[in-house]
Amino acid sequence: MAFETGEVISYRAMCNEEESSLQRGMNYRLSTNHSVLLMSRRRNAPYVDRVEEEGAVIIYEGHDAQRRPGGSDPKTADQPLRTETGRLTQNGMFFQAVQSGREVVRVYEKILPGVWVYNGAFSLTNAWRESSNGRLVCKFRLEVTEESTSSPNPSKGSSRVIPSPVKLAVWERDGGKCVLCGAADELHFDHEVPYSRGGASNAANLRILCARHNLSKGARIE
Numbered sequence: 001m002a003f004e005t006g007e008v009i010s011y012r013a014m015c016n017e018e019e020s021s022l023q024r025g026m027n028y029r030l031s032t033n034h035s036v037l038l039m040s041r042r043r044n045a046p047y048v049d050r051v052e053e054e055g056a057v058i059i060y061e062g063h064d065a066q067r068r069p070g071g072s073d074p075k076t077a078d079q080p081l082r083t084e085t086g087r088l089t090q091n092g093m094f095f096q097a098v099q100s101g102r103e104v105v106r107v108y109e110k111i112l113p114g115v116w117v118y119n120g121a122f123s124l125t126n127a128w129r130e131s132s133n134g135r136l137v138c139k140f141r142l143e144v145t146e147e148s149t150s151s152p153n154p155s156k157g158s159s160r161v162i163p164s165p166v167k168l169a170v171w172e173r174d175g176g177k178c179v180l181c182g183a184a185d186e187l188h189f190d191h192e193v194p195y196s197r198g199g200a201s202n203a204a205n206l207r208i209l210c211a212r213h214n215l216s217k218g219a220r221i222e
Contacts, residue, residue, distance in 0.1 A: 001106075005120035006162065008187040008208075014108055014116055026063055026090035028097065034104040034121070035094070037142075041164035042110070048132075055144075055160025055201060058107060058122060062091040062138025078136040079129075091138045098127045098140075105142055111167050115176075117189065119161045121145045162189055162201045170206045178210035186211035 002017050003009060015022050020030050025047075027036040037060055039049045047061040064074035081092035088096065097103040103124040109117050122142035129136045144160065167189060177184050190209040193199030209217065 001121070003118040004188065005118060006189040007118045008189070009108075009116050009118060011114065011116060014118075018106075024063070024090065026094065028090055028093035034106055035097070035124075036106050036108070037140075038108050038110065039119070040110045048137075051161050051163060055162065057144070058119070058142040058161060060107075060140045060142060062094070062140065063089075065089075075133075076135065079138045081138070094124065094140055095127045095138070097124055104145060107142065107161075109161075109164065109167075111164060111171065115171070117162075117167060160195055160201060162206065166201060166203055166206065169203045170208060173203065174208040177208065178213060179207045180213045181210060183210035183212075188214045190214055190217070 009017075011022075018027075018030050018036055020027065020036075022036070022038065025038040027038075030036050039058070039060060040047075041049055041051075047063065049061055050059045051057070052059060062079045065077060065080050067074050079091055080089050081095060082088055094103075105122050105124050107119040107122055109119050111117055121144075123145045124140060125143050126141040128139055130139055131137075170189060176187070178187060187208050187210055190207055191199040191201070192205050192207060195201065199205050
């Protein structure tokens with residue numbers, strides 16, 4: 001995996017890593033080893049994703065059927081598990097994956113136009129349907145995996161998903177640049193006090209570092 005949890009990336013870099021154009025938010029088995037989900041918790045996001053248990057769990061909402069010319073609004077219909085021809089939708093594939101065993105899912109989050117963050121690798125542990133605004137929506141529970149909690153950078157320690165409003169606040173405060181050198185590429189959201197050592201995932205304990213300073217911090221902590 002080329003990215004570390006909390007790393008800021010471009011859409012192109014994300015697509016290159018996954019060897020896919022990633023035109024949809026749910027991507028079951030892009031490779032034999034993992035699936036990919038794209039999430040957003042921005043105000044205008046089309047789906048309701050949420051982060052729980054101090055960033056160790058993501059509850060991801062399934063996706064609607066595609067809008068058809070002259071058809072009804074997909075937001076008024078149940079989120080489908082199968083197409084009209086009986087094929088599994090992406091919702092259905094992820095539902096089926098829960099029954100077949102552990103599925104590793106890489107999660108990327110859009111925080112601003114052109115700005116994405118790798119949230120880490122998660123294990124798909126549960127799926128269900130629930131009522132929302134008069135229709136059924138799909139929900140998927142993702143729990144952080146060892147791939148996300150172990151890192152070659154000791155400063156990161158046990159990683160968790162940083163709340164979206166905190167990411168935005170830190171990004172705006174630090175101007176989207178490394179606070180130590182002003183670099184605007186290869187950026188990471190960094191815990192000044194590592195999470196594994198009791199550091200909080202709040203704006204006061206977070207800053208943006210470039211890859212060079214992020215790695216040098218890890219070497220000092222080790």
